[in-house]
Amino acid sequence: MITFEGASKHYPDGTVAVADLDLTVETGATTVFVGPSGSGKTTSLRMINRMVEPTGGTIRIDGEDIRRQDPAVLRRSIGYVIQQAGLFPHRTVLDNIATVPLLLGWRRAKARARAAELMELVGLEPAQARRYPHQLSGGQQQRVGVARALAADPPILLMDEPFSAVDPVVRTTLQDELLRLQQELHKTIVFVTHDIDEAVRLGDRIAVFRPGGVLAQYAAPERLLAEPADAFVESFIGYDRGVRRLSFFPARDLSPHEDTVFDDQTRAEDARDIAEGHGSPWVLVVSAERIPLGWVGTDQLSRVPAGVPLGDLDLAPYGHTFNIGTDSLRAALDAAVLSPAGRAVGVDEDGRVVGVVSQDDLGTAIWSVTE
């Protein structure tokens, strides 16, 4: 647990980088500091490893005032990842990762063995061990940066905009990997970003900073999206916070309808009668294995001769499906909006159709959870 007790940083030129910060970072969780540029996120982060000394207040790690520790010793027990990695250009990937273990006095062979372990953990090929930083892509450098920070197995990991210099596709991959790593390692992570989407994806708790180094709100992402503390937080989060918030609600509570799902051998007129009985203008056609094939409208079914099986008709593409077990309401809503039938196709892990969810059903579900 890391606690800021009235921590502040005033620079001699009058700049207030951090103003009277009170905040508790939970052990084993990811806490994200988010806010516009210059709002004091980096300064607050760097107070934790004493790269910045506060001008007021106290910071404690597990109750102990960090000023009582030698800064170098403290820093060796805290992983630190910075933007653009900051790898040593004269050291190989392996030796970069081994930096802190070597500082701690490990034998070289042991430090390198540990570094090799970490390369695997962060998804680097063993062949890259002997490379030099300038031979790596930005994303690979960042992986090395994370591995280097984890090498001595510190309980705390500080990350300052580690992914903001890589392209969006790589960034998403790195975020996914961080989530996976964290599930495995349960570090106390403090992560700084100016990107609210990144904060919502990664954070168990989010601290929103406003210019002047003031903490505007500190809450779980779901609460933040539901109840922004003030106009600043609301505008910082963005206009679509309602939809984004749906990613915190599972789709599993929806009740998909099976009545309008037919296999491709069903005769057109039978399908039409049943669908009209349910008041549904659309029918979903699936294979014998319940793999979705496409949509067909009941008006089209009225125009085909009797006895033709659904599989012989021109079907509208079914768009993308959502997984009922693992996806969120946001994914279900997205699938419904993009479907030509205005209905989302729910599938199980094997891609077999469980049922169909209409926009009405979704509306009701969203209404009930966001109430």
Added chain:
Amino acid sequence: MDILIDLYQWFADPAQWSGASGIPARLVEHVYYSALALVLSSAVAVPLGLLTGHTGVGGFATTSLANFARALPTIGVLFLVVLFAGIGLVPVVCALVALAVPPILVNTHEGVRGVEPRLRDAAQGMGMRGREVLMRLELPVATPLILIGMRTAAVQVVATATIAAYVGVGGLGRYIVDGQARQDLTMMLGGSVLVVALAVATTLLFAGLRRLLVAPGLRAETASAR
């Protein structure tokens, strides 16, 4: 063309290759003075440059000192020291050290200063103390520039060590000084050729040192930057 033939005969004369005034003996003297001056200069300039570069303190004083030393006429230094220390090795080495210190000092200082602040920040953030930042980051990253400073110094020293002849301690300069006194153009030319060859050998030596001492990860960078 005659001069080339004379020069060839000068080098081909077996008497030239033995004895206290033969080419090998003069070469050894020359290399000895040069190497001594370089080692002494490096022993002064590298630690001083590392210190000022690392602390950022004394940067202005360092550069001023280096510029002052650069402006000193080497011959002037030589005779000045002769006044105090008499004829011999001391004035030669002093004059050469005054020549070699500035490029080594400035390059060491700039090499350390030039380490990206981001890297220094990462080093401290991982828990390196000042000394560790210096030895594990700044010195290795500054090595290419330090070697360039030493190479510049070495080539100047090798070319200038001919002044040893003025104070009677030999070296390849003897051929030039004696040749001048005797109006022997061939001898002067022979001496000059030897000095030039030694300077070229020095450059090659530093190319080798660069391969040996500079991490491959830095070689690519400095090669493209230079």
